[in-house]
Amino acid sequence: MGKKRLLRLFVAVLSLVMVIGACGGSDEEADGSPSELSLLTGGTGGTYFPLGGELATIIQDETDIENANAESTGASVENMQILQDGEGDIAFTQTDIAAYATKGELMFEDGKMDNIQAIGTLYPETIQIVTLMESGISSVADLKGKKVSVGAPSSGTYANAEQVLEIHGIAMEGIDAQHLAFDELTEGIQEGTIDAAFITSGTPTGALEGLSAIKPVKILPIEDNKISELVEKYPYYAEETIKSGTYGLESDVKTVAVLAMLVARSNLDEDYVYQMTKAIFDNSNKITHAKGEFITADTALEGVGIDLHPGAKKYFDEKGIE
Template sequence: MFKKKKTFFIFTVVILFSLLLTGVVSAQPTTFLSIATGGTSGTYYPIGGAIAKVLNENIENLNASAQSTGASVTNTRLIYNQEVELAILQNDIANYAIKGERQFEGNQVNNMQGIAALYPEVIQIIVRDDANIKSIADLKGKSVAVGAPGSGAEANASQILSLFGLDYEDIDEDYLSFGEAASRLKDRQIDAAFLTAGIPTAAVMDVAATQSISLLKFSDQEIKALNEAYPYLTGVTVPAGTYNGLETDVQTVALQAILVVDSDLSEELVYNITQAIFENRETLIAAHARAKDITLEGAKTGMTVDLHPGAQKYYQELK
């Protein structure tokens, strides 16, 4: 009798061990998250990669990865189609999406909620010093990179040109990513480029290292006009020394980069995501200096979509 019990015990142990090896018995299934960012030469990509690293190191059974994409407009559509779970995008684009306005007319995005505002995105209009461009009006007839198709930068380029009485018929427009625009500027194949990104932007630093460039600046009156037409655009200063050869401060406009999420994600998971981001800021800052702007105090500043309940719960607990 004892021998039979012993044999049964050994048999049971062997079966359990086999199940563990084959993964039939496991602790928790792994959750996979994709984070839509932007081009590799912008700010979204390193910030998104750092967020993925933080999530992987601090949330059990989670596998997060950053994807290089066409940025804001593309990212919004990826969220809408549930092809990614998180995305970084401009707050103006997010607002248009949830209201079904402008490029989202007839395609309202109704499954997108916010986690946190991240940092200011500066609209930088980079011009070669030898292209004789001193103002927006001088872009007429010039070869201009207006941003990648489906990017927030391209939307901003169109808005700004329009406000100054220009459109794409007045320029030789080229739809280029930040990296592509930098390469064309260095090779003198284009005269100027619109970029919307956190500063310093890697692509601009790359050009400034080998070319004499300038940033177009706006007057107080022009910034007021831009803000009245597009309330998300506010005045900001690019400090002297931000790029090689930039000897004076440059006044331009900026909006806000925000982190959004598919509203179908659970409250618990989004709570954990929000907590991991704010309790591991140093990891983000090590990846890109712009992450210094990611703070609890500014987490809701410029947020143009409703917060996900998981993020809201985290902020409420800190009050």
């Protein structure tokens, strides 16, 4: 066989391989939209996972997407990395974490996340500092020297704990910091292996409801002057109140919150994200989770802090919401 025929045969085989490769091995369509939706949430004991399951059902029912899956993850920080790597489609995160990610700050100082855009904010994520009524701990200042769970290193909860402690004049080295998951920290508090824990989650948080059913709990308040200092230095915080009756509390507890939000890969198809955004915010009345009452198009752009995905922007433009 001559050299020219060999070359033509090689080119033909290579072209065939490329065609076959383009037809399989990827869950993403040519227009940028995945054939299945991967919704990244958080731990099973928090708010993201059960709420994410409801949102996935709404998306599946109200759009052409045949299979929408809510996946349990390590929550905000991990979700940002998964989206950046192109291994998820949309995700829950905190507004402060999304800001850090897109600016390359704090836990993202090794590099900016440039593949993440907002869909909209959902509800307040409350900083809850929990201990037992019997612990003798009554204030944030009392945490000095105590065993306190502050979330995984470089997590959103860790950043919140560090900032709240800082405003109270306590460095992370001033406590015996523990890094426990939701289920582990409630077990630790119940068994007395830790004294208190920071939890950043929508209230009521399932893990804390379970704990309060076993032993009376206390949520430590943050004083007004400390809230003012915190908000002034870190503007993504807002004052929040945990209502009496939550976890069996006898009175309201004043604290702070960031916002939970949904974000998407920026390279998802615009119409695909538009359909998801419309499905969620036009059908929020179908959400049975307690946080459903906060999810509304009218407030979904408050505190976003990063660029909107063009598909989400199209929806809010249609609604006349800026």
